[in-house]
Amino acid sequence: MNNFTFYSPTYFVFGKNTEKEAGHYVKRFGGSKVLIHYGGGSAVRSGLIDRVKASLDQEGITYVELGGVLPNPRSGLVYQGIDLCRREGVDFILAVGGGSAIDSAKAIAAGVKYEGDFWDFYEGKPVIEALKVGTVLTIAAAGSEGSGDTVITKEEGMLKRGAGGEALRPVFSILNPELTQSLPAYQTACGAADIMAHVFERYFTNTKEVEITDRLCEAVLLTMIKEVPRVMADPNNYEARANIMWAGMVAHNNSVGVGRDQDWASHGIEHELSALYDVAHGAGLAVIFPAWMTYVMHHDMNRFAQLAVRLWGCHMNYANPEETAKEGIKRLKEFFTSIGLPINFRELGAREEDIPFMVENMRLGENGTAGSFVPLKNEDIDSIYRLAL
Amino acid sequence: MNNFTFYSPTYFVFGKNTEKEAGHYVKRFGGSKVLIHYGGGSAVRSGLIDRVKASLDQEGITYVELGGVLPNPRSGLVYQGIDLCRREGVDFILAVGGGSAIDSAKAIAAGVKYEGDFWDFYEGKPVIEALKVGTVLTIAAAGSEGSGDTVITKEEGMLKRGAGGEALRPVFSILNPELTQSLPAYQTACGAADIMAHVFERYFTNTKEVEITDRLCEAVLLTMIKEVPRVMADPNNYEARANIMWAGMVAHNNSVGVGRDQDWASHGIEHELSALYDVAHGAGLAVIFPAWMTYVMHHDMNRFAQLAVRLWGCHMNYANPEETAKEGIKRLKEFFTSIGLPINFRELGAREEDIPFMVENMRLGENGTAGSFVPLKNEDIDSIYRLAL
Numbered sequence: 001m002n003n004f005t006f007y008s009p010t011y012f013v014f015g016k017n018t019e020k021e022a023g024h025y026v027k028r029f030g031g032s033k034v035l036i037h038y039g040g041g042s043a044v045r046s047g048l049i050d051r052v053k054a055s056l057d058q059e060g061i062t063y064v065e066l067g068g069v070l071p072n073p074r075s076g077l078v079y080q081g082i083d084l085c086r087r088e089g090v091d092f093i094l095a096v097g098g099g100s101a102i103d104s105a106k107a108i109a110a111g112v113k114y115e116g117d118f119w120d121f122y123e124g125k126p127v128i129e130a131l132k133v134g135t136v137l138t139i140a141a142a143g144s145e146g147s148g149d150t151v152i153t154k155e156e157g158m159l160k161r162g163a164g165g166e167a168l169r170p171v172f173s174i175l176n177p178e179l180t181q182s183l184p185a186y187q188t189a190c191g192a193a194d195i196m197a198h199v200f201e202r203y204f205t206n207t208k209e210v211e212i213t214d215r216l217c218e219a220v221l222l223t224m225i226k227e228v229p230r231v232m233a234d235p236n237n238y239e240a241r242a243n244i245m246w247a248g249m250v251a252h253n254n255s256v257g258v259g260r261d262q263d264w265a266s267h268g269i270e271h272e273l274s275a276l277y278d279v280a281h282g283a284g285l286a287v288i289f290p291a292w293m294t295y296v297m298h299h300d301m302n303r304f305a306q307l308a309v310r311l312w313g314c315h316m317n318y319a320n321p322e323e324t325a326k327e328g329i330k331r332l333k334e335f336f337t338s339i340g341l342p343i344n345f346r347e348l349g350a351r352e353e354d355i356p357f358m359v360e361n362m363r364l365g366e367n368g369t370a371g372s373f374v375p376l377k378n379e380d381i382d383s384i385y386r387l388a389l
Numbered sequence: 390m391n392n393f394t395f396y397s398p399t400y401f402v403f404g405k406n407t408e409k410e411a412g413h414y415v416k417r418f419g420g421s422k423v424l425i426h427y428g429g430g431s432a433v434r435s436g437l438i439d440r441v442k443a444s445l446d447q448e449g450i451t452y453v454e455l456g457g458v459l460p461n462p463r464s465g466l467v468y469q470g471i472d473l474c475r476r477e478g479v480d481f482i483l484a485v486g487g488g489s490a491i492d493s494a495k496a497i498a499a500g501v502k503y504e505g506d507f508w509d510f511y512e513g514k515p516v517i518e519a520l521k522v523g524t525v526l527t528i529a530a531a532g533s534e535g536s537g538d539t540v541i542t543k544e545e546g547m548l549k550r551g552a553g554g555e556a557l558r559p560v561f562s563i564l565n566p567e568l569t570q571s572l573p574a575y576q577t578a579c580g581a582a583d584i585m586a587h588v589f590e591r592y593f594t595n596t597k598e599v600e601i602t603d604r605l606c607e608a609v610l611l612t613m614i615k616e617v618p619r620v621m622a623d624p625n626n627y628e629a630r631a632n633i634m635w636a637g638m639v640a641h642n643n644s645v646g647v648g649r650d651q652d653w654a655s656h657g658i659e660h661e662l663s664a665l666y667d668v669a670h671g672a673g674l675a676v677i678f679p680a681w682m683t684y685v686m687h688h689d690m691n692r693f694a695q696l697a698v699r700l701w702g703c704h705m706n707y708a709n710p711e712e713t714a715k716e717g718i719k720r721l722k723e724f725f726t727s728i729g730l731p732i733n734f735r736e737l738g739a740r741e742e743d744i745p746f747m748v749e750n751m752r753l754g755e756n757g758t759a760g761s762f763v764p765l766k767n768e769d770i771d772s773i774y775r776l777a778l
Binding site: 001002003004005006007008009010011012013014015016018177208209210211212215216218219220222223226227238239240242243246247250255258259 | 390391392393394395396397398399400401402403404405407566597598599600601604605607608609611612615616627628629631632635636639644647648
C-alpha cells in the first residue's frame with residue numbers, strides 16, 4: 001500500500017428538507033455575505049432558490065446571486081463571479097445545483113483570493129487559498145460536493161481542464177435526495193455513469209494488495225447496479241435516489257481511492273468529447289470506459305476478471321481469465337445501454353473525423369502520456385477513440 | 390434512509406515512518422505545549438516515544454509526558470492528566486498507543502476544559518469543548534483514532550462507560566502499520582474482533598434499503614476475513630497489516646453507519662465482561678456477538694442470511710433462510726476460533742455465577758432496554774450471557 005494522507009473535512013447534511021438548513025450552516029462556517037451561484041432556471045422554478053434564500057434571511061445573512069452556469073461550466077461566468085464577489089464583499093459562496101454549479105463556485109472562490117488570472121489554476125498552479133464554499137446538491141453525479149476538484153471549460157479553444165486542492169473542499173454540503181427526483185431519466189443515467197467512472201479510475205491500479213480499497217470501490221459499484229435500475233423504473237423512489245446520492249459522494253471524496261495509484265486517463269479522453277460536442281460528461285464516459293477497458297485489459301487480466309466476478313457475478317474462467325474479463329466489459333456495456341446511455345460514437349453523435357483533433361487537443365505532445373495503469377501515448381488514445389466508434 | 394449528518398474532519402496520515410511527522414502536524418493544528426500520553430513501556434522500549442519527541446523537538450514544540458494508561462483505561466489516570474495539563478499549560482494532547490491511550494487522552498482533553506468532574510461526560514453530559522487531540526496509533530482495533538468516542542472505566546464499582554462528541558474527534562491521526570507488526574498474535578486477533586464488531590453494531594438495523602451502507606459494511610468485513618489470517622500466518626506482512634489498520638478506522642468513523650439506526654447492545658453487554666474480568670474488549674466481543682446473533686436472528690432472518698451469503702459465501706437456502714443465517718453465525722465462530730479468540734465464557738475465563746451481577750451492573754432498571762435492532766431487557770441480556778456459556 002502506498003503511503004497516503006486522507007482529509008475529508010466537509011460537513012455533510014443528508015436527507016429530506018435539509019436545504020432549509022443552508023442558512024444555519026453558512027452561519028456556522030462563518031459566512032456573512034453570500035454569493036448564491038446556480039445554473040439554469042429549474043432551481044428557480046422549483047422554488048429551491050427561494051427556500052435557500054429564506055433560510056439565509058432567517059439567519060440575517062445577506063446575499064447576491066449569479067445564475068446561468070452551463071453544463072461543462074465556462075470560464076466567462078467565472079470571471080463575472082470573481083468581479084461580483086470583489087465588488088460586493090462576498091465572503092462565502094453557496095453553490096446550488098450539480099457539479100457544474102459547484103465547480104464554477106470553486107473556480108470563483110479560488111479566483112477571488114488570487115491576483116492573477118484564475119485560469120492559472122487550471123494550467124497546474126496549486127490552489128492554496130480560496131473563499132469558503134458550501135453546496136446544496138441537486139444532481140448525484142460529479143462528487144464535487146465532497147471533493148477538492150473542479151473542472152472548467154475555457155471558451156477560447158474549448159479547453160476543458162481540472163484544478164484542485166484542499167482549500168476547495170466545500171465546508172458543508174447539503175444533500176437532499178428529493179431534489180434529484182425531478183431529474184430527467186437521461187440526466188440521472190449520465191450521473192450514474194459519472195459516479196461509476198470515478199470508481200473505475202481508482203479501481204484500475206498497479207498498486208497490489210489494497211483489498212480494503214478494492215472492496216470499498218466494489219461496494220459503491222454494487223450499490224449503483226442495484227439502485228439505478230430502480231430509479232429508472234420509478235423516478236420517485238426516494239430510497240434508491242438516496243443510495244445513489246450518497247454513493248456519488250463516496251465515489252469521489254477519495255475514500256475509495258487511498259493507498260494506491262489512480263488512473264484518470266479516461267476522464268481526460270472523455271473531456272475532449274464533452275468539450276467538442278458539449279455532450280454530458282457521463283454520456284461521454286459511458287462511451288469511453290468500455291473502449292479503454294478493452295484496450296488495456298491485457299495489462300492485468302486478473303484485475304478485470306476480479307471485477308467481472310465481484311460486480312456482475314460472472315463465473316471465473318480459471319483456464320481463460322480473458323473470457324471472464326471480456327464478459328465483465330460486455331455486462332457494463334449492457335448496463336449502460338439498459339439505462340439509456342450511449343456506448344459508442346454513433347450513439348453519442350461524435351464523428352470519426354474529429355479523432356485527430358481530439359487527440360491533438362489533449363496536448364500530450366510526442367512523448368507525453370495520460371494515465372498510470374497503462375500510460376497512454378497519442379497513438380493509444382487514437383486507438384481507444386476508434387474502439388469506441 | 391434516515392436523515393443524517395456525517396462529519397469526519399480528522400487529517401489521516403498513513404504509512405511507513407509517518408510517526409516522524411507528528412511534530413509537523415501538531416504545529417499545523419496549532420499545538421505549542423503538548424502532553425504525550427501513552428500506555429505501557431513498549432512504546433518507550435521500541436523507541437517510538439523517542440521518535441515522536443524528536444519530531445516535536447524539531448518543530449520547537451515543548452511537551453510533558455504521562456504514561457501508564459492501562460487496557461480498559463481508568464478514571465484515576467484521567468484525573469492526573471487533567472491536573473498535569475492545567476499545571477503545565479498544555480494546549481494539545483498527543484496520544485501514542487491504541488484505543489486505551491486515545492480514549493484516555495480524549496477524557497483528559499474534555500476534562501481540562503470543564504470545571505466539574507469529567508465523569509459527568511460518561512454519565513451522559515454532551516462534550517462541547519475539549520483540547521485538541523492528535524494520535525499516533527499502534528494497534529488496529531478501537532477506531533478511536535477516527536471517532537469522537539471514548540470509553541473509560543471508573544475504578545469505583547468498575548463502571549465502564551462511553552462518552553462522545555464532535556469536539557473529541559482527533560484533529561490528526563498518524564497510522565503506521567509497521568508499528569503493529571510487533572503486536573502479539575492474541576492482541577492482533579482481539580483488535581480484529583473489535584473492528585468487526587464495530588461493523589456488526591451498524592449492520593443489524595431496522596432501517597430498510599440502505600444498500601450503500603450495507604455494502605460498505607461488507608467491504609470492511611470481507612477485508613478482515615481475508616487479511617487477518619494472513620497476519621496470523623506472517624505477523625510482518627505489511628500489506629495485510631496496512632489493510633487491517635485502515636479497515637479499523639473505516640469501521641468506526643461512522644462512514645459505514647450513516648442513514649440508519651444502529652444497535653450497540655453487544656458493546657454494552659461486553660463492557661460488563663471486560664470491566665469485571667479485565668479481559669480484552671475484543672475477546673469479550675468474540676464471545677458476546679455470536680450469542681447475541683443467535684438470540685436476535687429471528688427478528689430479521691433475511692438480514693442474517695444476507696450477511697452469511699455476502700460475507701462467507703454461504704449458499705442461500707431460499708426454502709429455509711434460518712439454515713443460512715445459522716451457517717453464517719457458525720462460520721463467524723469458526724473464524725474467531727481460527728485466529729485464537731475465545732467464543733464462550735469458559736474459554737474467556739468468565740463465570741456463570743457472575744451473570745446476575747453483570748446484568749444488574751448495566752443498570753437498565755426494570756423497564757429499560759439496550760440496543761435498537763431488538764431492544765433488550767434484563768432477562769434478554771441474561772439469556773444472551775447464558776447462550777455464551
